[in-house]
Amino acid sequence: MSHESPAPALKMGLPIPNSKLGMWLFLGTEIMFFTAFIGAYLVLRIGSPGWPTKVEDTHIVVEAGAINTFVLILSSYFVVVAHEAMGAKNFQKAWKFLAFTFGLSCLFLGIKSYEYYGKISHDILPSHIAENDEQAINKVTREMEDVVNAEMARLGMEGKALEDKRTALQAAIGEQKGGKLSQLQALAAFDSEFVELSRHARDNVALSIPSAEFESQRKALTPGDKLQPLTLHGVEEYLKKLRADKQFAGLFSEVHDPHPVPYGNLFASTYFLMTGFHALHVIIGMILFGMVLMQGSKLDAGWSDWIENSGLYWHFVDLVWIFLFPLLYIV
Amino acid sequence: MSDEHAGHHNVNYSIIFGFLCFCTLMSFAFDKMGIENKIVLIILVMGVAVAKAMFVLTYFMHLKFEGNWKFVLLAPTCALALGLPLALLPDIGVHYYTQDVPQIHDAVTAHGEEADEKPKTPEKTH
Numbered sequence: 001m002s003h004e005s006p007a008p009a010l011k012m013g014l015p016i017p018n019s020k021l022g023m024w025l026f027l028g029t030e031i032m033f034f035t036a037f038i039g040a041y042l043v044l045r046i047g048s049p050g051w052p053t054k055v056e057d058t059h060i061v062v063e064a065g066a067i068n069t070f071v072l073i074l075s076s077y078f079v080v081v082a083h084e085a086m087g088a089k090n091f092q093k094a095w096k097f098l099a100f101t102f103g104l105s106c107l108f109l110g111i112k113s114y115e116y117y118g119k120i121s122h123d124i125l126p127s128h129i130a131e132n133d134e135q136a137i138n139k140v141t142r143e144m145e146d147v148v149n150a151e152m153a154r155l156g157m158e159g160k161a162l163e164d165k166r167t168a169l170q171a172a173i174g175e176q177k178g179g180k181l182s183q184l185q186a187l188a189a190f191d192s193e194f195v196e197l198s199r200h201a202r203d204n205v206a207l208s209i210p211s212a213e214f215e216s217q218r219k220a221l222t223p224g225d226k227l228q229p230l231t232l233h234g235v236e237e238y239l240k241k242l243r244a245d246k247q248f249a250g251l252f253s254e255v256h257d258p259h260p261v262p263y264g265n266l267f268a269s270t271y272f273l274m275t276g277f278h279a280l281h282v283i284i285g286m287i288l289f290g291m292v293l294m295q296g297s298k299l300d301a302g303w304s305d306w307i308e309n310s311g312l313y314w315h316f317v318d319l320v321w322i323f324l325f326p327l328l329y330i331v
Numbered sequence: 332m333s334d335e336h337a338g339h340h341n342v343n344y345s346i347i348f349g350f351l352c353f354c355t356l357m358s359f360a361f362d363k364m365g366i367e368n369k370i371v372l373i374i375l376v377m378g379v380a381v382a383k384a385m386f387v388l389t390y391f392m393h394l395k396f397e398g399n400w401k402f403v404l405l406a407p408t409c410a411l412a413l414g415l416p417l418a419l420l421p422d423i424g425v426h427y428y429t430q431d432v433p434q435i436h437d438a439v440t441a442h443g444e445e446a447d448e449k450p451k452t453p454e455k456t457h
Contacts, residue, residue, distance in 0.1 A: 014398070015400075016397075016398075016400070024401075025404070028404060028405065028408035031405075031408050031409065032408060032411055032412045035412035035413070035415070035416070036412070039413075039415050040416070040419065043420055043423050043424040044423065046420075046424040046425065047424045047425070049430060049435055062359065066355060066358070070352060073348065073352060073355065074348070076387065076391055077344060077348040077391075079391075080344045081344065084344075131433065132433050132436075134433075135433075311391075312392055315387055315391045315392045316392075318387060318391075319384055319388065322383045323380050325358065325380070326358055326379070329362070330358060330361065330372070330376050331369075331372065331373050331376060331377075
């Protein structure tokens with residue numbers, strides 16, 4: 001029997017708390033998550049012969065991106081200050097700086113929402129962007145058709161097919177006296193313009209030739225010749241004229257100017273994928289800090305690890321934005 | 332552990348914050364300077380971004396004061412993170428064939444673009 005004292009128990013694992021190790025392992029998966037998106041963006045961009053970079057194509061606001069970068073950096077700094085305050089047992093100060101961080105994350109999301117609003121109002125959305133002249137013309141006709149359908153439904157024209165609604169519209173115009181009559185007549189005129197434009201788009205014939213004369217003019221052509229084709233410029237001029245017409249005021253609010261943006265859909269997909277998932281991470285960070293803020297004056301040293309780990313997560317969110325800002329806003 | 336990390340690093344976080352703000356201003360200035368050469372612009376702004384990221388990792392995330400476990404944990408992660416871009420790069424990023432898509436046809440018709448953007452049937456090398 002030995003009289004020697006037993007050897008101290010061997011400390012296994014890493015010299016950090018399990019929660020911190022867990023957070024670092026999670027951040028490891030997060031690094032792969034975001035580099036997959038950023039990597040795919042880079043590869044697609046390098047591989048595309050063109051990419052939209054002009055402000056009028058992308059509606060990217062560099063100033064908004066720069067302010068958001070500053071907001072996140074400041075919030076990261078406040079998290080560090082809060083963490084230090086927790087170490088110094090100054091829980092009131094820690095709570096105050098976490099509240100500032102929470103406020104800054106709200107500001108970040110507010111600025112991001114403003115940017116998203118700009119994109120949505122210009123229809124810079126995945127699969128919505130016309131990438132050549134033909135697609136731009138088709139998009140205008142589709143949007144005009146949507147307006148016709150929506151307005152007819154709003155004014156009480158019944159029928160499943162557009163043709164049934166047109167019949168109902170003509171009947172309503174015949175019955176109306178004053179009141180809605182001018183609205184109905186304006187809609188009928190707008191519908192006629194839509195029909196005319198869609199016929200030109202379908203047959204690819206210039207707007208200078210009325211659709212009623214397509215057949216007669218085709219017959220007059222020598223074999224092999226074609227009628228003058230429809231151009232984007234022609235459609236732009238046509239729309240400009242219609243927009244200036246007072247009777248169509250309001251009907252064009254949902255019709256965008258035809259503006260082809262080559263590779264715009266790829267840009268929009270990658271932009272919303274990266275910034276959307278980043279914004280989701282910001283919201284999760286707000287929940288993590290919100291749980292601490294809910295403790296109010298009860299905040300104590302037991303929350304130190306939570307704040308340290310939430311802080312690590314928040315710095316990572318900042319880190320991702322540090323790369324997204326130059327990649328999406330500047331380059 | 333938290334107390335240890337919070338109190339004993341003697342880092343002036345205000346200076347780090349100031350440096351990060353300065354870097355952000357630099358990125359913004361590079362954009363406003365209207366640098367024509369895209370490669371130079373990319374090198375400048377991405378260089379600034381890497382410097383900012385290193386400061387956040389080193390000081391705000393305290394990696395400077397952590398043990399060597401950080402390398403064991405982060406090295407495989409970074410290697411795996413590079414996997415997808417590297418796998419996609421040969422065939423999508425720097426493909427050996429010319430793409431044949433409507434956007435290029437349209438650009439050629441509208442602007443008479445020549446050379447490598449000229450549409451042609453993909454060439455097969457295998």
